[in-house]
Amino acid sequence: GDSVTQTEGLVTVTEGLPVKLNCTYQTTYLTIAFFWYVQYLNEAPQVLLRSSTDNKRTEHQGFHATLHKSSSSFHLQKSSAQLSDSALYYCALSGPPSNTGYQNFYFGKGTSLTVIP
Amino acid sequence: NAGVIQTPRHKVTGKGQEATLWCEPISGHSAVFWYRQTIVQGLEFLTYFRNQAPIDDSGMPKERFSAQMPNQSHSTLKIQSTQPQDSAVYLCASSLVCSQNTLYFGAGTRLSVL
Numbered sequence: 165g166d167s168v169t170q171t172e173g174l175v176t177v178t179e180g181l182p183v184k185l186n187c188t189y190q191t192t193y194l195t196i197a198f199f200w201y202v203q204y205l206n207e208a209p210q211v212l213l214r215s216s217t218d219n220k221r222t223e224h225q226g227f228h229a230t231l232h233k234s235s236s237s238f239h240l241q242k243s244s245a246q247l248s249d250s251a252l253y254y255c256a257l258s259g260p261p262s263n264t265g266y267q268n269f270y271f272g273k274g275t276s277l278t279v280i281p
Numbered sequence: 282n283a284g285v286i287q288t289p290r291h292k293v294t295g296k297g298q299e300a301t302l303w304c305e306p307i308s309g310h311s312a313v314f315w316y317r318q319t320i321v322q323g324l325e326f327l328t329y330f331r332n333q334a335p336i337d338d339s340g341m342p343k344e345r346f347s348a349q350m351p352n353q354s355h356s357t358l359k360i361q362s363t364q365p366q367d368s369a370v371y372l373c374a375s376s377l378v379c380s381q382n383t384l385y386f387g388a389g390t391r392l393s394v395l
Binding site: 199201206208209210211214254256258261266267269272274 | 284285312314322323324326329331336337372376378382383384385386387388389
């Protein structure tokens with residue numbers, strides 16, 4: 165079946181250092197879109213990055229990710245973590261819509277990132 | 282655009298009581314999803330509406346959970362006879378129905394069952 169795996173539940177990094185959150189997937193879909201969502205405390209999850217193009221780097225708010233279909237990965241990275249980056253991050257996969265327009269979304273279990281001074 | 286609006290933000294119920302959660306999707310979005318969020322399970326899919334019609338409720342615990350979308354501007358999730366294990370954050374999300382479009386989430390309702 166289709167699934168998304170985020171291997172780390174908790175990540176702690178020192179401010180100013182690089183951070184990488186891992187995301188791998190299994191899917192039978194040929195056409196897929198990938199998302200990184202970020203959820204700050206007591207707020208709604210919001211989309212951080214979206215990509216459907218293999219081997220193309222996508223960037224937003226200092227974060228970047230590249231979809232690699234060859235390794236089934238869409239890792240999230242930032243070169244210099246900030247205190248304000250502390251949040252819960254979800255990786256998600258979306259397959260193509262069905263005839264009824266139904267989209268399957270598959271979410272990882274989330275990675276809680278804490279940036280310390 | 283106010284985004285997806287969920288009310289109430291917090292709800293406390295006693296065991297065995299009923300809880301109704303409300304969601305107002307983004308205007309023009311015809312797809313509405315409900316998810317349950319817990320630390321252990323992350324985001325669990327509950328149910329999906331398209332153009333107000335229920336399409337998939339495979340994630341809903343059958344006996345006590347129900348969802349409706351009586352009009353395009355709101356959806357409700359009702360939990361009867363709430364149990365402590367129902368305590369979670371319930372998230373509503375909406376999107377346009379087109380190829381692999383982005384989900385927009387509300388801030389959620391935190392349900393605490395005592």
